[in-house]
Amino acid sequence: MSDDSNPEYIHLERFLNLMTGILKDRRYQSEPESKILRAFQVLDTQNNGSLTEDELHQILCKEGEPFNEEEFQDFMTIALDNETTRICTYKDFLSHLVVEDD
DSSP states (O other): OEETTEEEEEOHHHHHHHHHHHHHTTSSOOOOHHHHHHHHHHHOTTOSSEEEHHHHHHHHHHSSSOOOHHHHHHHHHHHOSOTTTOEEEHHHHHHHHOOOOO
């Protein structure tokens, strides 16, 4: 999974492929929607049910284990509701974190 030229980094595409397999195999259970909502509400300081690209950039590139710009742009391609509004709503956020039971 690591970048051959820099083993401290993981390619997003490789990580997503691995995690998709783990989730599909149900090796880890999803958190309840209520817990994910609480996590989103902590990030949603404006309390408007969405996160802007700027808010996500602050969270993902300046906090904790920061994304680099390429990782951030890859994430935004997945996370945004559409290219026009450039926001991530709670519904979008949830759809990327919860695996539906069959």
